[in-house]
Amino acid sequence: MKKILVTGGLGFIGSHTVVELQDEGYEVVIIDNLSNSKIEVLENIAEITEKKPAFFQLDLRVKENVKAFFEKNQIDGIIHFAAFKAVGESVQKPLEYYENNIGSLVYILQEMIDRKIDNFIFSSSCTVYGQADELPITENAPIKPAESPYGNTKQIGEEIIKDTCKANGLNAISLRYFNPIGAHDTAKIGELPLGVPQNLIPYVVQTAAGIREQLSVFGDDYDTPDGTAIRDYIHVVDLAKAHIAALQRLIKKENKTNFEFYNVGTGKGSSVLEIVDAFEKTTQHRLNYKIAARREGDITAAYADTRLANTELKWKAEKTIEQALQSAWEWQLKQ
Numbered sequence: 001m002k003k004i005l006v007t008g009g010l011g012f013i014g015s016h017t018v019v020e021l022q023d024e025g026y027e028v029v030i031i032d033n034l035s036n037s038k039i040e041v042l043e044n045i046a047e048i049t050e051k052k053p054a055f056f057q058l059d060l061r062v063k064e065n066v067k068a069f070f071e072k073n074q075i076d077g078i079i080h081f082a083a084f085k086a087v088g089e090s091v092q093k094p095l096e097y098y099e100n101n102i103g104s105l106v107y108i109l110q111e112m113i114d115r116k117i118d119n120f121i122f123s124s125s126c127t128v129y130g131q132a133d134e135l136p137i138t139e140n141a142p143i144k145p146a147e148s149p150y151g152n153t154k155q156i157g158e159e160i161i162k163d164t165c166k167a168n169g170l171n172a173i174s175l176r177y178f179n180p181i182g183a184h185d186t187a188k189i190g191e192l193p194l195g196v197p198q199n200l201i202p203y204v205v206q207t208a209a210g211i212r213e214q215l216s217v218f219g220d221d222y223d224t225p226d227g228t229a230i231r232d233y234i235h236v237v238d239l240a241k242a243h244i245a246a247l248q249r250l251i252k253k254e255n256k257t258n259f260e261f262y263n264v265g266t267g268k269g270s271s272v273l274e275i276v277d278a279f280e281k282t283t284q285h286r287l288n289y290k291i292a293a294r295r296e297g298d299i300t301a302a303y304a305d306t307r308l309a310n311t312e313l314k315w316k317a318e319k320t321i322e323q324a325l326q327s328a329w330e331w332q333l334k335q
């Protein structure tokens with residue numbers, strides 16, 4: 001049985017990917033430092049899959065921790081989620097983001113090279129494209145200068161991996177996520193934003209649940225049909241399954257080059273007001289919102305051209321926006 005290390009495996013996307021890995025018959029070991037997740041997620045995963053993954057609470061910024069882990073654990077592949085991911089916070093604390101997001105990546109890659117471990121999947125983001133010149137966004141779209149240290153750590157991370165694959169023959173895939181939303185159908189795992197949610201969907205469900213007074217729609221003067229910004233919202237379970245598809249491609253050595261990257265979205269763009277409307281219709285819950293000023297750093301529109309992932313990864317998003325919003329709502333009702 002192949003043993004897969006999932007760093008950040010108790011996080012939002014990580015936990016959903018662990019469930020899919022176990023369902024596919026992989027043995028999973030999780031490293032998480034619990035800086036942006038809760039230990040209860042481990043039990044919740046076990047309730048869903050009836051298999052409790054091995055878990056190590058480790059800070060991957062400490063090189064000795066990483067070395068010691070690999071000395072004791074025989075790993076066949078790695079999915080690396082562990083990173084700080086708040087765009088706004090990264091502007092305030094750039095060095096924390098570079099140390100954590102880049103340092104941990106370098107230490108893990110070093111161990112992979114030293115121990116001849118192959119099959120590395122990197123959690124990246126469509127944020128590397130900034131505001132793309134053409135929509136939908138393909139993998140050939142130019143990488144724009146990062147608008148935040150967070151986005152820069154994803155760009156730098158991909159460069160580090162590319163150089164390492166070239167120098168050492170490592171096989172790696174970077175998945176550039178669009179906007180992950182929703183929760184597992186069991187409502188046992190989902191998004192756990194700490195403090196005031198920065199992302200749209202957690203704020204929507206907390207407003208509907210009465211935890212937040214009112215949703216602010218950040219701008220209605222964008223160059224879009226209804227004036228609000230457009231994103232490609234992908235169900236987190238579809239996103240998790242893309243990691244399985246990428247892992248299988250690497251393990252079967254079907255990749256054509258050492259380093260490949262894929263846009264992972266639905267291929268469909270939805271505006272903020274379309275999301276609000278879909279949420280109200282799907283859950284029959286009215287949403288208290290107002291139009292507010294634009295949020296600094298936001299782009300007008302982003303949605304994926306998914307043809308490369310569809311053909312090369314043999315993967316396609318299957319769940320609808322309505323299913324994603326309903327699952328997010330059912331998850332919120334359990335908090």
Ligand code: WQD
Binds near residue numbers: 085199218272298
């Ligand atoms: C979506 C849309 C907001 C909150 C970011 C990161 C990206 C990834 C996902 C980590 C935008 C609007 C939001 C609110 C609103 N993160 N909005 N009111 O900014 O597209 O992407 O999170 O990997 O890398 O950049 O996602 O959910 O914050 O915003 O109107 O209270 O919703 O303006 O148009 P974003 P988001």
